[in-house]
Amino acid sequence: MSSVRNVTFNFRDGKATSVAVQQGESVLDAALAAGIPVIHQCRSGSCSSCMAKLVEGRAGMRAGASSTLLRSEYDAGDRLLCLTEAETDCTFALNYASDAGATQAVQAHAFVDSVDKVATNVVRLRLELAEGAWLDFKPGQFIQVRVPGTNVTRSYSPASTASDLPKIELLIRVLEDGVMSKWLELDAKPDDVLEIEGPFGSFFLREKVPAPHIMVAGGTGLAPILSMIDSLRRQPGRKPPILLSFGCATPEQLFCLDDLELRKQWLPNLTTRISVDHHASGDLLAGNPVDAIRDADVTHENAVAYLCGPPRMIEAATTKLVTLGLRPENIYAEQFAPSN
Ligand code: FES
Numbered sequence: 001m002s003s004v005r006n007v008t009f010n011f012r013d014g015k016a017t018s019v020a021v022q023q024g025e026s027v028l029d030a031a032l033a034a035g036i037p038v039i040h041q042c043r044s045g046s047c048s049s050c051m052a053k054l055v056e057g058r059a060g061m062r063a064g065a066s067s068t069l070l071r072s073e074y075d076a077g078d079r080l081l082c083l084t085e086a087e088t089d090c091t092f093a094l095n096y097a098s099d100a101g102a103t104q105a106v107q108a109h110a111f112v113d114s115v116d117k118v119a120t121n122v123v124r125l126r127l128e129l130a131e132g133a134w135l136d137f138k139p140g141q142f143i144q145v146r147v148p149g150t151n152v153t154r155s156y157s158p159a160s161t162a163s164d165l166p167k168i169e170l171l172i173r174v175l176e177d178g179v180m181s182k183w184l185e186l187d188a189k190p191d192d193v194l195e196i197e198g199p200f201g202s203f204f205l206r207e208k209v210p211a212p213h214i215m216v217a218g219g220t221g222l223a224p225i226l227s228m229i230d231s232l233r234r235q236p237g238r239k240p241p242i243l244l245s246f247g248c249a250t251p252e253q254l255f256c257l258d259d260l261e262l263r264k265q266w267l268p269n270l271t272t273r274i275s276v277d278h279h280a281s282g283d284l285l286a287g288n289p290v291d292a293i294r295d296a297d298v299t300h301e302n303a304v305a306y307l308c309g310p311p312r313m314i315e316a317a318t319t320k321l322v323t324l325g326l327r328p329e330n331i332y333a334e335q336f337a338p339s340n
Pocket residue numbers: 039040041042043044045046047048049050051080081082083
């Protein structure tokens with residue numbers, strides 16, 4: 001029996017391309033060697049950038065490889081191509097257009113503009129790219145930031161958009177003993193220089209979808225969602241209805257509520273629901289942002305959803321939205337990977 005498998009990639013714009021994959025070779029390695037623009041980053045199962053859906057044939061993840069893929073995602077056909085080997089000829093669907101992966105990540109320097117604590121556990125870091133530097137990104141994608149004085153990098157999705165460049169705004173969760181958190185608390189000041197690299201990731205706003213958008217954000221998962229909302233606002237033409245469900249553990253951990261109010265003024269189609277797990281009062285809903293999604297929220301067969309937050313939130317939101325009738329292929333998600 002042949003040890004070479006024919007693997008086909010179907011891009012969202014209708015383009016398809018195939019590659020021969022050797023036994024033991026990862027599907028991602030074979031695709032990249034053939035110049036197929038598959039979005040990727042870590043090549044080790046930890047960033048989810050290379051996610052694709054197996055729609056035909058058999059392909060499994062390497063035995064013993066650890067990854068961020070949820071069991072439910074695997075069962076639904078999702079695969080991380082960097083850890084996937086083809087067992088038969090097979091076909092993968094990629095949920096982005098064939099030109100989306102063509103943007104190469106670049107390295108750049110950026111200056112710190114400001115560092116502000118915006119909640120008990122969230123810091124807003126405003127950066128400005130150095131003169132002559134440029135780093136384009138789609139709303140929802142992430143960049144990597146090297147913590148000054150270390151070899152440690154952390155990944156953050158800008159809350160700003162490419163239209164705001166050379167300014168970049170990050171919302172960073174403060175972690176006890178976190179390397180970045182300590183730098184932000186003890187050392188960061190205006191005009192410090194940071195090394196950044198990007199863009200990375202396949203979680204980004206799909207363009208020109210007129211159907212309703214449901215967005216679910218937990219904690220600093222709000223950052224890429226803000227970028228998406230601002231991009232939708234700036235798109236020419238009619239805006240889709242947008243429902244944002246955002247939640248944190250306590251009222252003291254909420255942030256950017258004024259920014260959301262402002263966006264509601266600019267975007268009458270935007271509805272927000274803000275929830276907290278504990279001590280809800282006033283307009284705040286009790287519970288998590290998935291609880292705040294209601295049966296009547298999925299009103300259109302082509303509705304799309306963007307989810308960003310901890311893995312359990314992503315799993316619960318996906319299950320609920322599919323149960324309510326949202327098509328699984330219309331759900332885009334980015335889960336926080338734990339920092340090492
Ligand atoms: S490139 Fe496959 S998970 Fe990061």
